[in-house]
Every structure is written in structure tokens, then in C-alpha cells.
Amino acid sequence: MTQTQIPHADLVGQSAGAVRAAIRAGRYDRHTAGLAPGHLQCNLAILPEAYALDFLRFCLRNPKPCPIVGVSDTGNPMLPTLGRDIDIRTDVPRYRVFRDGALAEEVTDISDIWRDDLVTVALGCSFTFENALVANGIPVRHIERDLTVPMFRTSLPLVPAGRFSGEMVVTMRPIAKNRVEDAYRISAAFPQAHGAPIGQGDPAAIGIADLDAPDWGDAVEVAAGEVPVYWACGVTPQNVLLAANLPLCITHAPGHMLIADVAEDAETTVLPPGG
Template sequence: MADADQVRNSVALARKARLDARSGRLTGPTANLAPGHVQANLAILPRALAADFLHFCQRNPKPCPLLAMSEPGDPSLPELGADIDIRTDIPRYRVWKNGELVAEPTDVRDIWRDDLVSFLIGCSFSFEEAMLDNGLPVRHIEQGSNVPMYRTNIPTQPAGVFGGPLVVSMRPLKAADAIRAIQVTSRFPSVHGAPVHIGDPSLIGISDINRPDYGDPVEIRPGEMPVFWACGVTPQSVVAAVRPDFCITHAPGHMLVTDLINSRMAML
């Protein structure tokens, strides 16, 4: 009974995060909200582009590990949570027209269309929990800030109209911790898996580690090196490159909190 009560209480926390976003009480980043629960990145595209984007996710599983895909016009995602409304349950969205960011609303019901398909993509917040459980530092959580994210010179595998640069997230670690982080995060391929680069950021096209393209800079202490993971913000980089006439994404760091459990995403 205690385990069942624990599960119910945990799911209640995840639902509260969504309801807080729906009501407007939550408008900020979701890192460390509803501990234990999977959070998801978002890309919403017209049905005419959905097949190409699905293929893009399949060809790029590191940055775009697909958790769920909706039916056209349907804002629910029952496989991620019984009561989800994708139009309201993320704290902040980004609206794109012809590849340009035009708005950052907290609710997209007024621009919803019957041809829109939602794609929910695994998020690094899941493997961060495993890192913390293994005694590894996660600097942006320590600092109470958003994770730093960078566009790179690493190309994604194109699919249909979609293609563009890989986006990575960064966490500074000492060498021994970086080795342990590789071991820990490689068990979570459905939420980005192992790092894609360690060390010199210029080798992947990052000119200034202290000026991320998304999120906030974090302190890199003496003896630490930057460690980079593929990031679910990659679709936003691709949107900017492909310039579809209409698209909705999450604002970086502002995720959908799902009822899925992080520990069940690990490969044994």
C-alpha cells in the first residue's frame, strides 16, 4: 500500500505542475519540478510536415528521442498523462512563422488548428536525476538557473525538408566525474543518452562558452571541463534553418511534465 500511495503522490505532483502551467501560476523553467518524472520537449507542426519531421526524429535519435506523437488536431497525449492538454500545460511556448520567432505565450489555444501534430521529445532533465543520484554535480541546478545550450557545427541527418545544426546542452565536470557521467547517462538513450563531446568547445563550433544560444551561462570551476549532450532544443535550430510557415515549440527549459517515471527510461 505504501508503494501505491507513493506512486499516487508522485503522479499528483506531475499533474500539479501541468495544472499550474495551465492556470498561469507556473511560467518559468521546469528543472527539478516533480522529481522522478520524465519531462518532454515540444514541437508542433502542420500535418503536411509531420511525416518529414517523424522521419527526422527517427534519423536523429540522440537529439530527438521521440516519446509521443499526437493525432492531427488532438491536444491530448494519453500515453504521457491522462489529462494533458498540450495547448496549455507547458509554462511558456514559442511561436514561429517562416522560421522567425514571433511570440512567447503561456497558452496557445487561440492559435490552435485542426491540422497541428504534436511531437514530444525526451529531455535531459531525466538523466540529470540519475546524475544527482550518483553524486555527480549538475551546475545549473546548483545555481538555480536554466541549462546552457549551444548551436554547434555538427550537422543533423536530414529528412525531407528538415535538417540543420545539432544543439547541445552543457554541464561542467571534473575528469573522473565526466567518466562516471558517461556511464550513467548512456543507460538513458530515450532521453539523449551519453555525451556527444567533451572538452574544447571550439571543436564543435562554440566560440564563447560563456554566451550560450539558449538558457543561462554557468560557472566552470578550475579542474572542470565542459561536457556536452545532444539537446531537445535541436528542433528549434532546425526550424530556424528550414523556415516552415508555422510551428510551435516550448521555450527552452520550459517542459511538459509527464506522468512517466524516469527510472523506467533506463536500459538495464
């Protein structure tokens, strides 16, 4: 299991399939930011079929934090609508395995945990619109500083489904006042990746006590002339899954995403049959 690791820098510029092959071979187990640019990266939720209908309903009712970009057949580890030969048991750099609502282990392969009743749900992630912001000349501070985006619990209620409920988690990016409208417009074009912000300005208005004390990730300063802008965050479904106390549930480790063959600006996240 301790294969020689390929450095992140050596994978930059490789195709999505080549990156997944390195991951599958056990030769890359680190974060996927900046890899296979232009391709959709996905948050993961793998759970028993008994809970899958309610979880899909939950995601469909909360599409901004939980944009569904793919769903597997029960017991089938392949995700053909997201890419050629994606095997969800091996093609993600790092997984978290939760049992009865508690973290049981972090692993780089779930082949030995896979069961015939598991369903994979892939959800969009913020890498997609961040790339678009940067490409449009709107800097993203945590990327510039090589930090993890600050994430905050809010008081914004989610629409429940079955045992899945809770409050939205958001990310915060400081944006120059004169670019806030552009940031809304640009990210709104990516509904499969959280879409437009859910709000801006006063953190207390959405139940955030202190922007300098994120619940996850690293604090970043909001400079003079900037506004804190809030986007729905993919940690939301992870939180909700944990609170639901499922006997078994597997997610990606934060930042260690599934890289799809689907282009991040494709009209839908489904590859055409045979495509």
C-alpha cells in the same frame, strides 16, 4: 487571464497531474525545473501534418538531440501515451508561436491557435539525466549556481530529412575528471533524454569557439581538474524547425516543459493502455 499565480515552491512535491491542473487553470506560467521529480519532462514541437512525416524522419535520424517520447494524432490535442488527460493546448506553462520562421508571440494557452491539422511531437529533455547525475553524486554547476545550462552551436552535421537539416546544438557541463566515465554511464541509461555525451574536452574539435560565450544560456566556469562534457541538446530541433520556415510551428518556451505521468526511468515512454 491574470489569475493569482501559485509560487514554484508551493508546487514542488505535487503530482504531475496536479502541476498540469494548476497550469491549465492559468495559475502557473513559470519554468518546470524541479517540479514532479521522477517524471519525464518534454520539449514540444507542434506543426502542421504536412510537415510531420519529414519531422518524425528527422528526429528518428537524429535520436540523440531529438529523442521522440510521444506523438499525437493529427488534430487531436490529447497525448494519452504520456499521461492521463494531457491537453497540449493548455497544459504547458508557456508556448512560443512561430509563423514563417519568426517568433510571432509567447502565450500561456494555444486553444485559440489550435487547428485540425496540427500534430504534437514530444521530445525528451535533459532534466532527466541531470537528476540522475545529481542523485549519483555528480554535481551540475548551472543548477548549483541557479543559472541556465550553457548551450552552443556546433559544426556537427545532422542527418537531414526533407526541409529539416542543420547542425547539432549541445549543452556543456563541467565534470570532475575522475567522474567523467560515470557521467557517460549514468546518462547513457536515458536514451529518451539525449543519452550519453556526444563528446568531451576541446571545444574547437566540435566547432565551439569560446566556452565563455554560449549561444544560449549562461556561461559556467570549467575549474581545474574538470573537463567540459557535451550533451546533445533539445534546442537542436527548435533551431531546425525555425530554419525550416514553416507557416506555423509552436514550441514550449525554454524551461517551460510538458510534465508527463511517465516515470523518467521507465523502460519506454508509453503508458500501457488504460494505465
